[in-house]
Amino acid sequence: MKNTKRACSAMFVIVLVLGGWTSARAQGEITLLAVGPMRAPTAKIVANFEAKTGHKVNVTYGNGAETRRTVAKGQGLDVSLIIGPFPGAIASGTIVPSSATLVASILTAVGVPKGRPKPDISTPAAVKKALLAAKSIGYEDPDFTVAGQGPWEALNKLGIADQVATKSQVELGPGAQGISPSATNNAIKTSKRLEDGDIDIGMLMLSDMLPEKDKYDIVGVLPRTISTPVPVVGFVSTHASDPAVAKALLQYLASPEAEAIWKEAGYGPPR
Numbered sequence: 001m002k003n004t005k006r007a008c009s010a011m012f013v014i015v016l017v018l019g020g021w022t023s024a025r026a027q028g029e030i031t032l033l034a035v036g037p038m039r040a041p042t043a044k045i046v047a048n049f050e051a052k053t054g055h056k057v058n059v060t061y062g063n064g065a066e067t068r069r070t071v072a073k074g075q076g077l078d079v080s081l082i083i084g085p086f087p088g089a090i091a092s093g094t095i096v097p098s099s100a101t102l103v104a105s106i107l108t109a110v111g112v113p114k115g116r117p118k119p120d121i122s123t124p125a126a127v128k129k130a131l132l133a134a135k136s137i138g139y140e141d142p143d144f145t146v147a148g149q150g151p152w153e154a155l156n157k158l159g160i161a162d163q164v165a166t167k168s169q170v171e172l173g174p175g176a177q178g179i180s181p182s183a184t185n186n187a188i189k190t191s192k193r194l195e196d197g198d199i200d201i202g203m204l205m206l207s208d209m210l211p212e213k214d215k216y217d218i219v220g221v222l223p224r225t226i227s228t229p230v231p232v233v234g235f236v237s238t239h240a241s242d243p244a245v246a247k248a249l250l251q252y253l254a255s256p257e258a259e260a261i262w263k264e265a266g267y268g269p270p271r
Contacts, residue, residue, distance in 0.1 A: 029056040030245050031077035033070060035232065036061040037147075037208060038081075038104075041265040045258045052252075055245050064146030071095060071235075078240040079250050083146050084231045095235035103253045105229035105268035108150025109206040110219040113197040118219045124226045128158045134200035138169040138190040145172075146230060151203035154227040169199055191215070207266035229268045 064083040072088030119130035142148035155161040
């Protein structure tokens with residue numbers, strides 16, 4: 001009888017210890033809201049952070065516009081990566097404004113169908129000449145996707161948005177999901193048009209183009225004077241479960257080690 005009581009007591013202690021350990025581990029986990037198209041480099045950087053610190057990071061991904069809306073609605077995680085502009089997110093009170101940390105930047109690049117002559121895009125004047133000379137161009141709609149912000153800025157700064165409108169194939173981007181290609185021409189991806197040779201010039205995020213570089217030719221990145229790199233900024237939540245660990249993760253996301261991984265994936269430096 002005594003042995004049975006001792007065994008039960010020992011089991012009770014083990015359960016308490018294991019339960020406490022599991023609870024402590026759960027409390028040590030932090031959450032990260034990240035951008036879906038940046039998944040591959042983000043996963044590498046997070047894995048490095050976990051290996052270095054022993055802290056577990058649970059990552060939730062959403063597209064660029066979606067992450068902005070998520071934070072603006074007050075649903076940001078311990079650390080949130082947001083693609084600018086994000087006035088609603090700042091105004092929401094969900095994030096600590098002073099914690100703003102530039103992590104990387106999105107670059108807009110130019111591509112042409114495989115084997116076609118590569119136009120000169122070294123200066124704004126050269127880009128303007130190339131776009132006006134092209135029979136058709138393609139890019140994503142800035143109302144639906146972050147990838148459309150760079151091309152749209154370039155067209156407007158060059159003053160040719162109206163001139164090229166009739167020869168532009170504008171993809172609706174993520175907002176076109178679920179729309180049949182037979183219902184609208186704008187559901188066809190810009191990268192697919194480039195691959196098939198249906199457009200002369202395509203303007204897309206460099207990070208989106210690199211994985212498919214064998215399907216078309218990448219000319220280069222648009223000049224910064226007409227297409228400002230779009231900032232990817234990280235913030236710590238006002239209600240972070242562990243502010244110190246959240247801050248450490250955010251700093252690592254912008255560290256030189258992380259920058260090398262971002263660069264390899266086609267993103268610009270955090271400055």
